[in-house]
Amino acid sequence: MGSDRAPKPEVEGAIYATRHGHARVLLVGHSNAIQAELATHPTAAGLPIEIVHASEVISMQEKAAQAVRAKRDSSMRVALRLVREGRAQGFVSAGNTGAAMATAKMVLGALPGVDRPALAAVFPTTVPGKAAILIDVGANVDSKPENLEQFAIMGETYYRSIFGVKHPRVGVLSIGEEESKGNELSRQTSALLKQLPMNFGGNAEGRDVYNGNFDVIVCDGFVGNVALKISEGVVSTVSSILKESLNATLTRQFGFLLSRRAFEDFKKRLDYTEHGGAPLLGVKGVVIVSHGSSNANAMKNAIRVAAEFAGHNVNAQIEASLAQLNSRSHAEPAGVNLEA
Numbered sequence: 001m002g003s004d005r006a007p008k009p010e011v012e013g014a015i016y017a018t019r020h021g022h023a024r025v026l027l028v029g030h031s032n033a034i035q036a037e038l039a040t041h042p043t044a045a046g047l048p049i050e051i052v053h054a055s056e057v058i059s060m061q062e063k064a065a066q067a068v069r070a071k072r073d074s075s076m077r078v079a080l081r082l083v084r085e086g087r088a089q090g091f092v093s094a095g096n097t098g099a100a101m102a103t104a105k106m107v108l109g110a111l112p113g114v115d116r117p118a119l120a121a122v123f124p125t126t127v128p129g130k131a132a133i134l135i136d137v138g139a140n141v142d143s144k145p146e147n148l149e150q151f152a153i154m155g156e157t158y159y160r161s162i163f164g165v166k167h168p169r170v171g172v173l174s175i176g177e178e179e180s181k182g183n184e185l186s187r188q189t190s191a192l193l194k195q196l197p198m199n200f201g202g203n204a205e206g207r208d209v210y211n212g213n214f215d216v217i218v219c220d221g222f223v224g225n226v227a228l229k230i231s232e233g234v235v236s237t238v239s240s241i242l243k244e245s246l247n248a249t250l251t252r253q254f255g256f257l258l259s260r261r262a263f264e265d266f267k268k269r270l271d272y273t274e275h276g277g278a279p280l281l282g283v284k285g286v287v288i289v290s291h292g293s294s295n296a297n298a299m300k301n302a303i304r305v306a307a308e309f310a311g312h313n314v315n316a317q318i319e320a321s322l323a324q325l326n327s328r329s330h331a332e333p334a335g336v337n338l339e340a
Contacts, residue, residue: 001029001057001075002095004293010094011037013299015044020300023307024048026088028079029057054078060292064098068106076100080107083285090286090306092277094294101139101280101289108285111315113322116140117282118151118221119289120158121228122275127212133159134173134209134217137278138225145188148172148218149196150322152189154281155216156198157321161312168215171204173223178203185220193218196325276301279309281318286310 001007007029014025027034031053038044038051054075058067071077076095080103082088093100101117110117118136125132135155140147152170159168172190174182179190181203193200204214209227219227276298277290286309290302 001033001054002059002093002099002292003290004060004094006095007034007037009294009296009299011041012296013294013303014049015041015047016296016300017303018047018049020304022300022304023090024050025303026050026052026079026082028052028054028082029075030054052078052082058096058099060096062096062099064096064102067096067099068102074099074103076103077107080104080285080287083287084108089310090288090303092288092290092299092302092306094277094290094292094299094302097138097289097292100287104280104283104285104287108283108287111282111284111319111322113319113326114150114154114282116143116147116150117280118147118154119224119278120155120281121224121278123209123231125210125212130212130215131163131275132209132212132215132217134219134224134227135281136219136221136224137228138221139280140221141225142222143185143220145185145192148185148189148220149192149325150282152193152198152216152218153196153321153325154318155218157318158279158281158314159216161314161317162308163215165215167199169199169201169213170216170218171201171208171214173209173217173219173227174203174205176203177205189218274301276303276305279305284315286315 003009011027011034014027017023018025025048027049031051034051054073056071056074058071058074058076076093076099079091083091084107091104105117117139119139120133120135121137123132123134133155135151156168156170159165170193172186172193174186179202190202201214204217208214209217277288280287280289286306288302288306290298
């Protein structure tokens, strides 16, 4: 109920998702508003969509901590209780990001071995059919090396499960590929990741987010969120400039018509709505946080991502990976290379 145009894109996204067989959907919020929106889609009759009433809404403008405590019957809290009780396998929201994360941590709790959950965003790359994930993109603005170590394990496990890559290449976002480059946080994180039995590739620079050299790129949430927002701005700017340039002359418009399929493919590869949302890794449940301006396509894909996450049982794999890390930290003496 808390996105920019709720509940229209949520309802339409649910219709598209159920029509494609991605999942059954519980729409949580003001039942009258949801029912009114559903009524504008006669073809939705018979689809596996249910309404669960919640009397309160957390808006984008509210402070997350206060809203989470004060609004005990918010649509977010009611929906996450459904997940905790097993009545739903996943939670999707395009509302207040801070409130969604805070409520998820409070209602679901963290997986064993997780100190701080993290948001993982999917980025397109120049390699056809390949994506990269950046973790964390905003759940934690201040992190320690041990937190980033956990982010790396969660991100690597998620990538293996969802994208089917056996040994995804993991890197730490820094200002140069040399080991000596970066700040204290990135250098200490690299030292920790070297000790893990994963395909660690060292430092990743900003351009590596898009060139496909790495599959999983780890950073603290402050840096990750800045990178995410800059990327969104660049995509929007490039699209606007390209559209303006193509409409400048009749010759260019004719050229566009001849290359229309290529331009459509270009737009789709950069379209954030195709990825749906960012999973909050490290909580006891499936939580997908979407952009506040998400349209119906974004919501449909967010539901698809949630269903895939639940279907691949990613949380159990993350829990097992972190348990192995904890057992090694207790069993191995300091300074031992675990890959030796």
